[in-house]
Amino acid sequence: MNKQETYDKMVSYGEREFFADQTVKQLKRNILIPMSWGAAKFTGFPSKEYPAESIGLAFSVNGRKFKGLVLITMAWDDTYKVRFFETNSDSSKTERLDLEKSNVYCDELVHRIDVVVESDDNKVTSW
Numbered sequence: 001m002n003k004q005e006t007y008d009k010m011v012s013y014g015e016r017e018f019f020a021d022q023t024v025k026q027l028k029r030n031i032l033i034p035m036s037w038g039a040a041k042f043t044g045f046p047s048k049e050y051p052a053e054s055i056g057l058a059f060s061v062n063g064r065k066f067k068g069l070v071l072i073t074m075a076w077d078d079t080y081k082v083r084f085f086e087t088n089s090d091s092s093k094t095e096r097l098d099l100e101k102s103n104v105y106c107d108e109l110v111h112r113i114d115v116v117v118e119s120d121d122n123k124v125t126s127w
Contacts, residue, residue, distance in 0.1 A: 027113075075102070
């Protein structure tokens with residue numbers, strides 16, 4: 001997918017609005033973890049109905065196990081859904097459906113991303 005196709009696909013995944021800035025603060029609570037991912041370019045996708053809120057939050061990562069984009073959306077049951085888009089050699093993005101995480105509660109968000117991007121599940125015990 002090229003940039004516009006990737007953007008359109010990410011926006012289409014938004015189920016409901018949430019405050020992306022609060023999610024960024026949550027991700028950066030222990031700043032060393034997103035730093036280990038090489039997390040950068042945090043971008044909220046504004047809602048058309050409620051401009052102060054977002055329907056998605058995307059950021060780039062350059063971790064040990066995964067390099068690309070992470071997309072966080074809020075589901076109708078107040079859980080997060082995390083999707084991963086891998087960066088190809090031509091800078092296009094490919095969605096990795098096998099890595100998608102659903103029903104992620106706020107206290108699990110950092111861990112569930114970290115397991116895909118940087119660490120091994122059995123090495124991470126708690127946050």
